Amino acid sequence: MNRRVVITGMGVAAPNGVGLTAFSEALKTGKSGIKFQPELERLKFRCQIAGNPEIPEEMLKDYFSDLELRGLNSSGIVYGVISGVDAWKDAGLPVGPDAKTDWDSGIIFGTGILGVDKFREAIHLIDDKNTRRLGSTSVIQTMASGISAYLNSKLACGNQVTTNSSACTTGTEAILMAAERIRLGKANRILAGSCSDSGPYVWGGFDAMRILPHKYNDNPEAASRPMSASAAGFVPGSGAGALVLEDLESALERGAKIYAEVLGGHINSGGQRNGGSMTAPNSEGVVRCIKNAIFDAGVQAAEIDSINGHITATGMDATEIKNWSEALDLKKDDFPLINSLKGLTGHCLSAAGSIESIASVLQISDDFVFGNINCEDLHPEIENIAGRKKVPQKTLYRKVSTVAKASFGFGDVNAVVIFGKFQS
Numbered sequence: 001m002n003r004r005v006v007i008t009g010m011g012v013a014a015p016n017g018v019g020l021t022a023f024s025e026a027l028k029t030g031k032s033g034i035k036f037q038p039e040l041e042r043l044k045f046r047c048q049i050a051g052n053p054e055i056p057e058e059m060l061k062d063y064f065s066d067l068e069l070r071g072l073n074s075s076g077i078v079y080g081v082i083s084g085v086d087a088w089k090d091a092g093l094p095v096g097p098d099a100k101t102d103w104d105s106g107i108i109f110g111t112g113i114l115g116v117d118k119f120r121e122a123i124h125l126i127d128d129k130n131t132r133r134l135g136s137t138s139v140i141q142t143m144a145s146g147i148s149a150y151l152n153s154k155l156a157c158g159n160q161v162t163t164n165s166s167a168c169t170t171g172t173e174a175i176l177m178a179a180e181r182i183r184l185g186k187a188n189r190i191l192a193g194s195c196s197d198s199g200p201y202v203w204g205g206f207d208a209m210r211i212l213p214h215k216y217n218d219n220p221e222a223a224s225r226p227m228s229a230s231a232a233g234f235v236p237g238s239g240a241g242a243l244v245l246e247d248l249e250s251a252l253e254r255g256a257k258i259y260a261e262v263l264g265g266h267i268n269s270g271g272q273r274n275g276g277s278m279t280a281p282n283s284e285g286v287v288r289c290i291k292n293a294i295f296d297a298g299v300q301a302a303e304i305d306s307i308n309g310h311i312t313a314t315g316m317d318a319t320e321i322k323n324w325s326e327a328l329d330l331k332k333d334d335f336p337l338i339n340s341l342k343g344l345t346g347h348c349l350s351a352a353g354s355i356e357s358i359a360s361v362l363q364i365s366d367d368f369v370f371g372n373i374n375c376e377d378l379h380p381e382i383e384n385i386a387g388r389k390k391v392p393q394k395t396l397y398r399k400v401s402t403v404a405k406a407s408f409g410f411g412d413v414n415a416v417v418i419f420g421k422f423q424s
Helices: 020-029 038-042 075-090 116-127 138-142 146-155 170-183 200-208 248-254 283-297 317-328 349-366 380-385
Strands: 005-014 034-036 049-051 105-111 189-196 239-247 260-269 306-308 337-339 402-409 413-420
Touching: 005 020, 005 075, 005 170, 005 248, 005 349, 020 349, 038 200, 075 105, 075 146, 075 189, 075 239, 105 146, 105 170, 105 349, 116 138, 116 200, 138 146, 146 189, 170 189, 170 239, 170 260, 170 349, 170 402, 170 413, 189 349, 239 248, 239 349, 260 283, 260 349, 283 317, 283 402, 283 413, 306 349, 317 380, 349 402, 349 413
Parallel strands: 105 189, 306 337, 306 402
Antiparallel strands: 005 239, 005 260, 034 049, 189 239, 260 413, 402 413
């Protein structure tokens, strides 16, 4: 079987916008969600800025019961539940205790690490020999699959319910895993997405590696500079994104809104060889991933209107553009438009792929290509390959039919998904 897979619902908790409306507006206007973090200053981090979603206390009551909120100390679960429930509702599907088990619906929702603050709380209680105060939710908040379990308590899915984890590729990988299951006829719909915790215990390791920009603490919005000659490292971020993937026949029967179609994609690894390492991708692996994704999607390279790259604002940006050019066999005037969300949100780690996929799908559904901020000084190697016209600094309003979204993660792992405008 090879059923067509469409996107019928989306939800997002991003540093520059919580909810589709706020997030879409932030994309179009170039609104940054990167801010100074007093806690990081107090802890004497070199880089004291980050991007994390702002969730008012009142909003939490719309998604969690009073009992659930008691002892809830996992930002990743908060972001994931908000985005996942919003996506399910956006698709017109039932949420809450009255929803009956749906054997044809599932959840594949990834994370990198979950419940770091809950772990820290637990360690102190255990060291103080006070384990009774851990509470009944400490396990579910600290196990990786806690996010899919929390979501399923709201959604009542009876198909596969699981959590994947693959560094920065996690969200994109979840989408492709869900699409494959639906294509094979093993599910009618799956909530796919990913989340990431926020805070110093997640970001501290990167600060210790000295790969974060530390000279922008007094100018946070200028710090994340994808494709810029003055890029000085990625800004850490967090959040969650969720997409409802559905069999086309099921979506049409329900009369669901269709944002876009998942045309295909590919997942691979460079094997940490030939330039690939724990922290850098093997270019051959990246090129193979892009080529195989395009083949699986059944499109031609010249049909791709826009690329939403991984592009983290590091020294690897130019290498990624080179890889795209080689894989597509296109450059300069023939090269697609290209952008990176990380200028607006920072690098949301395990949540990056899902949040950026939502940005990609919105571009298709609303016909625009969001601009790249902070790259007025375009890297000369990128200018030589793609040219300035292909790296828009302001939002362009134009027809967008096909977008290639890529994620490349720690451990030399790669994922590329091709989204297309739905055509009956």
